[in-house]
Amino acid sequence: MGDAGKGTLRTVFHIDLDAFFVTVEQVLNPNLRDKPVIVGGRPGGRGVVASASYEARKFGIHAAMPLARARRLCPNAICLVGNHYRYAEFSQKFMRILGDYSPSLESGGLDEAYLDVTGCQNFGSWRALASRIKEHTRKETGLVASVGIASCKVVAKVASDVGKPDGLVEVQPGQERSFLAPMPVEKLPGVGDKTGKVLRSMGIQTIGQLADMPDGLFKTRFGDGMVWLQQHARGLDGSPVEERGEAKSVSRETTFEQDTVDSAMLKATLRYFAEKLGAELRDMDKMARTVTLKLRYADFETVNRGSTSRMATNLDDAIFRTAVQLLEPALAKKYLPVRLIGLEVSNFTGAGMQLSLFDAETKRLEKLDRAIDRVRDKYGFDAIQTGYTIELKRKYAGRRIKDDKPPTA
Numbered sequence: 001m002g003d004a005g006k007g008t009l010r011t012v013f014h015i016d017l018d019a020f021f022v023t024v025e026q027v028l029n030p031n032l033r034d035k036p037v038i039v040g041g042r043p044g045g046r047g048v049v050a051s052a053s054y055e056a057r058k059f060g061i062h063a064a065m066p067l068a069r070a071r072r073l074c075p076n077a078i079c080l081v082g083n084h085y086r087y088a089e090f091s092q093k094f095m096r097i098l099g100d101y102s103p104s105l106e107s108g109g110l111d112e113a114y115l116d117v118t119g120c121q122n123f124g125s126w127r128a129l130a131s132r133i134k135e136h137t138r139k140e141t142g143l144v145a146s147v148g149i150a151s152c153k154v155v156a157k158v159a160s161d162v163g164k165p166d167g168l169v170e171v172q173p174g175q176e177r178s179f180l181a182p183m184p185v186e187k188l189p190g191v192g193d194k195t196g197k198v199l200r201s202m203g204i205q206t207i208g209q210l211a212d213m214p215d216g217l218f219k220t221r222f223g224d225g226m227v228w229l230q231q232h233a234r235g236l237d238g239s240p241v242e243e244r245g246e247a248k249s250v251s252r253e254t255t256f257e258q259d260t261v262d263s264a265m266l267k268a269t270l271r272y273f274a275e276k277l278g279a280e281l282r283d284m285d286k287m288a289r290t291v292t293l294k295l296r297y298a299d300f301e302t303v304n305r306g307s308t309s310r311m312a313t314n315l316d317d318a319i320f321r322t323a324v325q326l327l328e329p330a331l332a333k334k335y336l337p338v339r340l341i342g343l344e345v346s347n348f349t350g351a352g353m354q355l356s357l358f359d360a361e362t363k364r365l366e367k368l369d370r371a372i373d374r375v376r377d378k379y380g381f382d383a384i385q386t387g388y389t390i391e392l393k394r395k396y397a398g399r400r401i402k403d404d405k406p407p408t409a
Contacts, residue, residue: 009118009151009173010116010118010151010152011116011117011118011126011149011150011151012114012115012116012117012118012149012150012151012152012153012156012241013114013115013117013126013129013130013133013147013148013149013156014108014112014113014114014115014147014148014150014153014156014157014159014160015098015112015113015114015115015133015137015145015146015147015160016111016112016145016146016147016148016157016160016161016164017094017111017112017137017143017144017145018054018143018144018145018146018164018165018166019051019052019053019054019144019165020051020087020090020091020110020111020143021039021050021051021082021087022037022038022039022051022052022053022056023053023142023143023144024086024087024090024143025037025039025080025082026053027090027141027142027143028086032053032078034055035053035055035078036052036053036055036056036058036059036061036074036076036077036078037052037053037055037056037077037078037080038051038052038053038056038061038067038070038074038077038078038079038080039051039052039080039081039082040067040070040079040080040081040082047066047067047255048063048064048065048066048067048255049061049062049063049064049065049066049067049070050063050082051063051082052070054165056070056074056077059073059074059077060073061073061074061077067079087110088110090141090143091110091111093140093141094111094113094137094141094143094145095107095113097133097136097137097140097141098113098115098133100136101115101117101120101129101132101133102115102116102117102120104116104117104118104241104242105241105243106241106242106243107243108157112160114153114156114157114241115133115241116240116241117129126149126170127149127168127170130147130149130168130170131168133145133147134147134166134168144165144166145166146160146161146163146164146165146166146167146168146169147160147163147167147168147169148160148161148162148163148169148170148171149168149169149170149171150170150171150176151171151173151176152176152235152236152237152238152239153237153239153241154188154189154232154235154237155171155176155179155180155235155237156171157189158179158180158183158187158188158189159171159179161187162183176234176235176236177208177211177234177235179235180207180208180211180233180234180235181206181207181208181211182206182207182208183206183207184205184206184207185199185200185204185205185206185207185209185210185233187207188207188210188229188232188233189232190228190229190232191229195229198221202221207233208233210229210230210233211230211233211234211235213230215227215230218230247284248346248348249344249345249346249348250277250280250281250284250344250345250346251277251292251294251342251343251344251345252273252276252277252342252343252344253273253294253340253341253342253343254269254340254341254342255296255339255340256338256339256340256341259298259337259338259339260337260338261337261338263327263328263331266327266331266338266341267324267327269341270293270320270323270324270327270341270343271316271320271386273323273342273343274316274317274319274320274323274343275316275320275386277319277343277344277345278314278315278316278319278369279316279369279373279376281314281345281348282314282369282370282373283373284348285350286314286348286349286350287312287313287314287348287349287350288312288313288314288319288345288346288347288348288349289308289309289310289311289312289313289346289347289348289349290306290307290308290309290345290346290347291306291307291319291322291323291326291343291344291345292304292305292306292307292326292343292344292345292346293305293306293323293326293327293330293341293342293343294340294341294342294343294344295327295330295338295340295341295342296338296339296340296341297334297336297337297338297339298336298337298338298339299336300339301334302340303330305326305329305330306326307322307325307326308347309322312347312348312349314369315362315365315366315369316365316369316386317365318365319343319345323343372384
């Protein structure tokens with residue numbers, strides 16, 4: 001039933017942009033094409049690979065690999081910090097293109113989406129429709145998409161991955177389980193490193209072996225809450241294609257080029273993050289009641305410390321003060337240099353809900369933050385610096401702090 005006109009069986013596309021960050025950079029700078037390119041951080045930095053060109057992948061480089069290791073594998077690789085604002089622009093164009101083909105669209109991130117095309121019978125076959133989407137995407141954005149076609153989301157996602165790069169894989173209804181069966185168990189979405197190791201310790205090497213596990217044995221080992229994973233291994237996934245809900249948190253984090261015990265530097269970084277998060281909350285018209293600090297020490301121990309207040313806020317200063325209150329005892333408890341620091345705000349409320357409780361000083365700070373937002377929106381974030389961030393700018397000597405955990409693409 002691959003033909004669009006032969007029935008009403010559910011048909012789902014998973015459309016995934018190949019090496020998204022790198023491909024955007026190659027569209028913007030054609031001189032980077034056909035070269036080993038890595039997006040994720042500056043040469044000499046300690047970040048991780050966010051995206052690698054297929055030329056770089058031939059050397060064994062992959063997403064989430066430490067940059068230092070990637071450079072050892074491919075010394076001639078071109079390393080780029082990346083520009084998340086440009087990536088967001090390309091992503092928005094991509095999503096608008098997909099929206100032309102079906103109203104049932106679910107974003108899976110900047111570079112991938114599910115499209116329920118059931119009933120979209122104007123293109124003769126599902127492969128013809130998928131080819132049209134691929135060509136439309138290439139023509140309008142310069143980006144390359146791989147498409148998986150199946151009766152459910154999980155199989156469509158695996159199919160698009162199998163087809164990379166520039167692939168188109170269709171799994172016929174009734175063939176879902178046999179399609180998945182021979183693949184390594186780690187190919188199944190939801191099987192991470194930890195679950196994969198447990199499954200392999202049980203002798204489960206392939207998705208087919210996972211599908212064939214007796215239900216009772218699976219539930220005993222993994223619990224009722226993981227039954228969905230075995231169902232997915234059998235090619236069964238009834239979850240609908242639907243628009244994602246609102247974000248429940250926003251965060252920033254960075255890995256320092258050198259481990260640091262400089263508390264002033266840590267506070268300056270938190271101030272920068274607080275201003276970024278405050279601006280994002282105000283843009284979302286939200287306030288947050290919970291602030292969470294993340295620290296990773298030189299020995300790689302990672303701790304998270306949170307504080308929840310009865311009063312929600314989106315003020316830079318309030319977020320920063322809470323972050324510092326969390327930082328100081330964390331530093332006092334463990335006398336080791338810090339490798340990574342992060343800040344998150346969550347537990348959102350509407351921005352107007354607390355206004356009647358604001359005092360005059362809070363209202364003044366609110367007006368000040370919004371005035372700064374307007375200047376930064378027009379001239380860039382660095383157009384205005386505040387006490388701590390002036391010191392950060394001096395230390396980074398004009399280089400942009402890597403203020404996001406790089407997603408994979």
